Amino acid sequence: MIKGNNNNNESVEPISVDTGTKIAKTQNFNNNEIVESSNALSKGIKQSEDEHASNLVAVYVTRFDTKKGNIIEWQYPEDFDLKGIEFQSLPSGLHSVSQDVIYFTRPPFVGLSLFRNESTLDQSVDRGAHMAAVGILVSPTTETGLCGRPWNHLMFLQNEILKHVNFSDDYSNLIEYFKKNRIVLDSTDNDSSFEPDSGPSTSYRLNKPQYSRNRCLSTSELSTISYLAPVLPMHPAHHFPNFVRSCGPTIFLLWKAALLKKRILFYSPPPVEEVCYFVYGTCLISNVSSSVSRTLKYKVDKMKPLFNVGVCDIPTMEATEGGFVACTTDLIFQYKKNLYDLLVILPHKENQYQQPELIASPGSQLSTKINATDIRRYRVLLKLLASYGVSNCNEEEDDGGDITDTLRKMMFGDESSDEILNESSNAEGSRENSEIEVEMIRFFHGLTTNLFNTLQPMVLPLGFNDVEETAILNLDHLSRLGLDPHEDGAFVEKFAEIYFGRKIEVKIVVVAFGFNFNG
Numbered sequence: 083m084i085k086g087n088n089n090n091n092e093s094v095e096p097i098s099v100d101t102g103t104k105i106a107k108t109q110n111f112n113n114n115e116i117v118e119s120s121n122a123l124s125k126g127i128k129q130s131e132d133e134h135a136s137n138l139v140a141v142y143v144t145r146f147d148t149k150k151g152n153i154i155e156w157q158y159p160e161d162f163d164l165k166g167i168e169f170q171s172l173p174s175g176l177h178s179v180s181q182d183v184i185y186f187t188r189p190p191f192v193g194l195s196l197f198r199n200e201s202t203l204d205q206s207v208d209r210g211a212h213m214a215a216v217g218i219l220v221s222p223t224t225e226t227g228l229c230g231r232p233w234n235h236l237m238f239l240q241n242e243i244l245k246h247v248n249f250s251d252d253y254s255n256l257i258e259y260f261k262k263n264r265i266v267l268d269s270t271d272n273d274s275s276f277e278p279d280s281g282p283s284t285s286y287r288l289n290k291p292q293y294s295r296n297r298c299l300s301t302s303e304l305s306t307i308s309y310l311a312p313v314l315p316m317h318p319a320h321h322f323p324n325f326v327r328s329c330g331p332t333i334f335l336l337w338k339a340a341l342l343k344k345r346i347l348f349y350s351p352p353p354v355e356e357v358c359y360f361v362y363g364t365c366l367i368s369n370v371s372s373s374v375s376r377t378l379k380y381k382v383d384k385m386k387p388l389f390n391v392g393v394c395d396i397p398t399m400e401a402t403e404g405g406f407v408a409c410t411t412d413l414i415f416q417y418k419k420n421l422y423d424l425l426v427i428l429p430h431k432e433n434q435y436q437q438p439e440l441i442a443s444p445g446s447q448l449s450t451k452i453n454a455t456d457i458r459r460y461r462v463l464l465k466l467l468a469s470y471g472v473s474n475c476n477e478e479e480d481d482g483g484d485i486t487d488t489l490r491k492m493m494f495g496d497e498s499s500d501e502i503l504n505e506s507s508n509a510e511g512s513r514e515n516s517e518i519e520v521e522m523i524r525f526f527h528g529l530t531t532n533l534f535n536t537l538q539p540m541v542l543p544l545g546f547n548d549v550e551e552t553a554i555l556n557l558d559h560l561s562r563l564g565l566d567p568h569e570d571g572a573f574v575e576k577f578a579e580i581y582f583g584r585k586i587e588v589k590i591v592v593v594a595f596g597f598n599f600n601g
């Protein structure tokens with residue numbers, strides 16, 4: 083059994099979706115502009131690999147040894163500090179699956195490993211199975227953004243793991259690939275503890291723009307890089323519809339928790355790959371567009387994607403400031419409530435239609451209750467999925483309205499203007515020009531943008547100077563925000579405090595026998 087290490091002790095990339103071999107459409111979610119690239123799909127893939135893959139800092143092979151446990155079988159460069167990566171690349175429970183893809187972080191780096199578990203003919207050797215992983219470690223750059231785009235290397239790793247799972251001692255391909263795609267590092271960048279390493283192979287100088295180690299897990303990639311390169315087929319954005327479908331209406335509880343910059347932890351037994359994409363998806367729905375963030379007096383750090391974590395990553399989790407999203411295969415985290423604000427326990431695959439279980443830690447002040455507005459809004463997403471031919475998403479809206487009308491009501495309230503709707507998510511109008519992933523992400527970014535634009539004049543009206551004064555909102559205000567008037571009051575109060583530095587109070591006014599009672 084592969085176990086976690088009990089002794090040993092980054093936001094998100096802009097989404098571009100290929101729509102064909104002639105024209106690739108890409109979405110800039112900062113200003114909702116769609117730009118076109120005439121690159122063919124094949125040219126786009128080659129261009130993406132050539133221009134953005136040169137950010138490797140290490141390659142490695144790890145293995146589960148029946149006598150020693152998890153080990154680093156081989157690494158390059160030899161003196162690069164990879165201590166503990168044998169546990170990050172082989173998380174607990176992988177013995178139960180035949181293959182997997184694992185994303186993880188070693189600040190300031192991002193890691194990726196491909197795992198294979200192959201049976202042997204002789205059950206007396208290695209417990210009848212060979213279990214190994216081949217992986218890479220990347221350094222985020224201005225070209226790749228804060229996640230470092232480790233998925234650009236998936237295709238290469240898929241070929242290599244087939245060879246190394248059966249103890250191949252030929253590492254020439256890995257060395258050649260590393261030399262071709264390496265980044266030149268400063269000597270101080272080879273240690274997740276941020277202490278210099280005096281090894282000769284790490285005394286490199288940075289010869290291209292790179293984020294500082296603090297920024298690389300705290301600033302969104304959405305506002306820093308070009309949007310013209312088509313995305314590779316293995317990009318995490320392609321998994322966004324499944325993320326929404328798997329979460330059900332709880333997706334809006336995640337959206338609210340992510341906007342409040344809470345610490346969110348997904349739990350699921352292996353395989354890990356899909357849950358890592360849920361981490362990426364959660365960061366996407368937490369994004370605040372640059373057009374909005376520029377208007378805010380109080381700057382709030384982006385959600386940090388930690389991807390898969392194990393017991394050996396507890397120090398990193400404790401040291402991470404602000405909100406983060408992570409996933410784990412270690413159920414022991416359920417009892418470490420000081421490490422998360424919201425635990426999301428995903429159902430087993432055989433119960434795929436069951437909703438995730440949400441557990442809020444004491445003091446988090448998070449609601450785990452799905453309200454009526456969340457349910458109605460989720461039906462909008464199902465209708466959007468169905469409009470693109472996605473199966474198992476054929477629920478209809480109760481009022482029988484078309485999807486444009488429904489989006490208007492559920493995202494922005496009945497009083498919103500056509501201008502807001504067109505800037506955010508007109509599904510019918512953009513269906514021919516955009517893929518489902520782009521449209522669904524725009525849906526959430528539209529919700530967030532509308533929330534900011536509608537709430538700001540409520541809590542900071544023109545000429546207002548006294549930030550100490552408590553602003554009073556009522557149920558009608560919450561309805562205009564597109565939120566549940568009876569259940570989302572606490573969320574709005576915390577939201578206004580974080581982003582506007584303003585204390586507000588939501589009051590329920592009950593009218594009875596001609597008298598008003600404030601509650």
